[in-house]
Amino acid sequence: MADLNKLTIADARDAMRKGDLTSAELTEACLTEIEGAGALGAFVHNTPDLARAQAKAADERIKAGDAPDMCGIPLGIKDLFCTKGVASQAGSRILEGFVPEYESTVSQNLLDNGTVMLGKLNMDEFAMGSSNETSVYGNAVNPWKIDDRKLTPGGSSGGSASAVAANLCLAATGTDTGGSIRQPAAFTGITGIKPTYGRCSRWGVVAFASSLDQAGPMTKSVRDAAIMLEAMCGHDPKDSTSADLPVPNFEAMLTGDIKGKKIGIPKEYRMDGMPDEIEALWSTGADMLRDAGAEIVDISLPHTKYALPAYYVIAPAEASSNLARYDGVRYGHRAKLAAGDGITEMYEKTRAEGFGDEVQRRVMVGTYVLSAGFYDAYYNRARKVRALIKKDFDDVFAQGIDAILTPATPSAAFGLGEMENADPVKMYLNDVFTVTVNLAGLPGISVPAGLDAQGLPLGLQLIGRPWEEGDLLNIAHEVEARAGFVAKPQKWW
Amino acid sequence: MSIDIETARKVAHLARIKVEEDRLPELAENFNAILGFIEQLNEVDVSGVEPMTSVTPMRLKRREDVVTDGNMPEKILANAPDAREGFFAVPKVVE
Numbered sequence: 001m002a003d004l005n006k007l008t009i010a011d012a013r014d015a016m017r018k019g020d021l022t023s024a025e026l027t028e029a030c031l032t033e034i035e036g037a038g039a040l041g042a043f044v045h046n047t048p049d050l051a052r053a054q055a056k057a058a059d060e061r062i063k064a065g066d067a068p069d070m071c072g073i074p075l076g077i078k079d080l081f082c083t084k085g086v087a088s089q090a091g092s093r094i095l096e097g098f099v100p101e102y103e104s105t106v107s108q109n110l111l112d113n114g115t116v117m118l119g120k121l122n123m124d125e126f127a128m129g130s131s132n133e134t135s136v137y138g139n140a141v142n143p144w145k146i147d148d149r150k151l152t153p154g155g156s157s158g159g160s161a162s163a164v165a166a167n168l169c170l171a172a173t174g175t176d177t178g179g180s181i182r183q184p185a186a187f188t189g190i191t192g193i194k195p196t197y198g199r200c201s202r203w204g205v206v207a208f209a210s211s212l213d214q215a216g217p218m219t220k221s222v223r224d225a226a227i228m229l230e231a232m233c234g235h236d237p238k239d240s241t242s243a244d245l246p247v248p249n250f251e252a253m254l255t256g257d258i259k260g261k262k263i264g265i266p267k268e269y270r271m272d273g274m275p276d277e278i279e280a281l282w283s284t285g286a287d288m289l290r291d292a293g294a295e296i297v298d299i300s301l302p303h304t305k306y307a308l309p310a311y312y313v314i315a316p317a318e319a320s321s322n323l324a325r326y327d328g329v330r331y332g333h334r335a336k337l338a339a340g341d342g343i344t345e346m347y348e349k350t351r352a353e354g355f356g357d358e359v360q361r362r363v364m365v366g367t368y369v370l371s372a373g374f375y376d377a378y379y380n381r382a383r384k385v386r387a388l389i390k391k392d393f394d395d396v397f398a399q400g401i402d403a404i405l406t407p408a409t410p411s412a413a414f415g416l417g418e419m420e421n422a423d424p425v426k427m428y429l430n431d432v433f434t435v436t437v438n439l440a441g442l443p444g445i446s447v448p449a450g451l452d453a454q455g456l457p458l459g460l461q462l463i464g465r466p467w468e469e470g471d472l473l474n475i476a477h478e479v480e481a482r483a484g485f486v487a488k489p490q491k492w493w
Numbered sequence: 494m495s496i497d498i499e500t501a502r503k504v505a506h507l508a509r510i511k512v513e514e515d516r517l518p519e520l521a522e523n524f525n526a527i528l529g530f531i532e533q534l535n536e537v538d539v540s541g542v543e544p545m546t547s548v549t550p551m552r553l554k555r556r557e558d559v560v561t562d563g564n565m566p567e568k569i570l571a572n573a574p575d576a577r578e579g580f581f582a583v584p585k586v587v588e
Contacts, residue, residue: 334575342586
């Protein structure tokens, strides 16, 4: 078999079951690709020895029979996941040298399923960013290229998106607090799903905004997303918000039958100044679903406009609290102190040296909105608006809507460095279509659906009812089948 | 609400992040851009709305109040920048 690294999870699984392929061969093909792809900046800590040992064990397990679907599949793991004995830095200088003594529940679930870890993937620092430019490791680069410029793979799961789109691994883990799986998936022409809040355990995943953070798979197809999501999910007593619900066989729910499904088109997502191409893609997506037998319904989500401002109160507030743990005492970086410096100077210097500009900014905004005198005006008001945003969704689901179709991003991938001097708020607008989903705790998926005039991928987002990832994946699978997106980036790296 | 340099200095200290004097004006400007964006929330009628505490309507799990983990000081201290005799070491706290 040629180009093993280009296989999907489903095809690799089937080939390994038939004995046509071993995990060792597959893993070796990926390791070779990774070695030649330094220019993408996707992998930041490589674990080839570990990968080879895991592949060997997976091959024995497959030979013994009855191995799980994910057994032997080589993956990249976002740097936000704590991995035992392997550097886990969340893309930050403040966690330089941190080697966890434990494994995150999600990555442990994957290991229990027999997956192979090729290494850790680049990301925006503490998952705060939409372009992977806030990473201490430097930029991850989009494998898609249309001129001399290097494009962003999106963020914060930029390394994951770049690695999957460039076939350096079969799939990768991502995390999504405001769009960090779906936006990079859209920018790189891959599939990414953020499940319902509580589906994936947050234990051992470096916390950004705990009420919004969810892990999910980033894959080459909707089927792969279904297979991998099932392996990542499950109740975990170590995360008090983890849902104690059975995890369905998501792949078995890809029936191809979506007749009679009601798909909502929210009018508030038609933003001023939205590029025509995005608008056109969106209506093409609606046509595809209609052709597949779904009913397209115009809906209203009246508080959509307030989602981003609410998010930029709630997420920094939670971040300022979560990131208080980086104090230079228990792990990671501690600043060199001058004579006479006390513990306050140690905290202040350590955090100034360890956190990048965007993280510092968000921690301070969060500190401000939580400070005495402003808590009600900002934080409590934002939480009330969040309740209204969730109610908007509850209302349309109560009307019988099964899923909601929107664009995934307001544009295709932009050039690295192009937003450098822009107001921080401009970067935040990348998440305008995705952030509502985190605020409401819903599952959302980005599916590649077309190319823009320049030849860059664009994605459509589907938003589902809580805990209905199976139904959502089935609808997404129809969009995927009908869009027939097969374009791949030309190798330049 | 406009943030002045004095407020920016105070917030930086509350967040325990050292910001050099010459960077405070830029920081205040950034805060003002972000807070200006957040001000939109004042347009929303939130009367009678409870602030959201949990996005999924579920009761958090309870468990017996017993020790479930522990006895691993070496592992806990393994990543400390400075650990001595089984403890985290920090600069002198009390004069």
